[in-house]
Amino acid sequence: MATLINVPAKVKRGEVIEIxxxxxxxxxxxYRVGTNGKVIPRDIIRRFVCTxxxxxxxxxELSPAIAANPFIAFFTVATxxxxxxxKWTGDNGxxxxxxxxxxxx
Amino acid sequence: MIGELRHWSGAGALVCxxxxxxxxxxxxxxxxxxxxxxxxxxxxxxQDDDSVNPGMLSVLDGKTLWQRKEGTENKACADCHGDATTxxxxxxxxxxxxxxxxxxxxxxxxxxxxxxxxHQGAAPLAFESxxxxxxxxxxxxxxxxxxxxxxxxxxxxxxxxxxxxxxxQRQGQLNLSCAECHDDNWGRKLAGATIPQGxxxxxxxxxxxxxxxxSVQRRLRNCLFGMRAExxxxxxxEMTTLELFLAWRGRGLMIEAPAVRP
Numbered sequence: 001m002a003t004l005i006n007v008p009a010k011v012k013r014g015e016v017i018e019i020x021x022x023x024x025x026x027x028x029x030x031y032r033v034g035t036n037g038k039v040i041p042r043d044i045i046r047r048f049v050c051t052x053x054x055x056x057x058x059x060x061e062l063s064p065a066i067a068a069n070p071f072i073a074f075f076t077v078a079t080x081x082x083x084x085x086x087k088w089t090g091d092n093g094x095x096x097x098x099x100x101x102x103x104x105x
Numbered sequence: 106m107i108g109e110l111r112h113w114s115g116a117g118a119l120v121c122x123x124x125x126x127x128x129x130x131x132x133x134x135x136x137x138x139x140x141x142x143x144x145x146x147x148x149x150x151x152q153d154d155d156s157v158n159p160g161m162l163s164v165l166d167g168k169t170l171w172q173r174k175e176g177t178e179n180k181a182c183a184d185c186h187g188d189a190t191t192x193x194x195x196x197x198x199x200x201x202x203x204x205x206x207x208x209x210x211x212x213x214x215x216x217x218x219x220x221x222x223x224h225q226g227a228a229p230l231a232f233e234s235x236x237x238x239x240x241x242x243x244x245x246x247x248x249x250x251x252x253x254x255x256x257x258x259x260x261x262x263x264x265x266x267x268x269x270x271x272x273x274q275r276q277g278q279l280n281l282s283c284a285e286c287h288d289d290n291w292g293r294k295l296a297g298a299t300i301p302q303g304x305x306x307x308x309x310x311x312x313x314x315x316x317x318x319x320s321v322q323r324r325l326r327n328c329l330f331g332m333r334a335e336x337x338x339x340x341x342x343e344m345t346t347l348e349l350f351l352a353w354r355g356r357g358l359m360i361e362a363p364a365v366r367p
Contacts, residue, residue, distance in 0.1 A: 004156050068316035071157060
């Protein structure tokens with residue numbers, strides 16, 4: 001599962017930084033009908049969590065109305081050097097995770 | 106015999122006449138603008154930022170596929186072509202190109218599938234499949250920033266002219282041709298949307314309406330459907346000649362793959 005993460009590598013302490021995440025996922029709503037006349041079962045990401053050195057700084061609940069390949073961007077304050085982890089979980093046991101490191105001076 | 110000759114020269118004159126007539130509406134070099142310029146600033150930023158452009162996810166997939174061994178030959182694209190970032194640089198700017206063996210235009214998708222059959226001993230990938238789009242966009246991305254450069258030798262021009270005939274041909278229940286919108290009315294509105302010039306320099310594009318990546322051929326079929334015309338099948342000769350004509354028509358524009366389009 002391809003993901004694209006954008007976290008500034010080097011920042012000043014206390015600086016407000018933007019974190020951008022993109023993941024490839026069909027986000028099938030569960031409301032569409034396939035060519036065989038049957039409803040295509042729902043297959044979406046349900047939850048996204050971001051932790052900064054183990055502490056949760058952001059989470060999002062995703063719904064069927066969200067387009068394919070969800071892009072989630074948010075802000076946080078750079079407090080200390082360490083790692084930022086991202087986790088996406090969803091239908092049919094979908095799970096993906098990514099990690100980015102950040103240096104705070 | 107003489108009758109036949111007369112018939113042919115008559116047809117030749119007709120072709121020349123039509124070509125001249127279509128040239129009248131053609132977009133001049135200084136007016137040629139990528140469809141990018143007709144988009145909102147927000148969408149332009151989405152395309153420009155590689156960490157936001159959803160087409161880049163497929164570029165990543167393509168990078169993986171480039172290394173994957175396939176077929177009876179158990180060869181990867183990389184085994185012959187090496188590092189795509191150098192070997193595939195500027196290649197997409199010259200496509201579709203005339204294949205000397207086939208004597209007809211071949212687009213990037215067609216070249217990738219031909220390579221799979223002859224060199225990898227693998228089955229061709231289906232049109233619009235994730236894998237084919239990913240490989241195509243990965244190759245096309247290596248030419249980002251290069252100008253579309255279609256040669257104007259006699260053989261190529263012959264197919265370009267054939268493509269032009271498709272472009273100016275009225276068809277479908279609305280009795281429209283491609284040229285009527287994209288040569289004569291670009292910049293004006295079709296309902297809420299601005300009609301772009303219709304250049305293929307950003308393909309495969311991530312189209313928000315599709316929520317996925319798609320090829321030029323998918324876009325052309327989409328347009329034909331809108332014209333209430335019968336869309337050409339994927340890989341049809343009309344498709345590749347039209348693709349070639351469109352590339353030539355947009356020569357000089359920069360490759361943007363993967364572009365984002367509304």
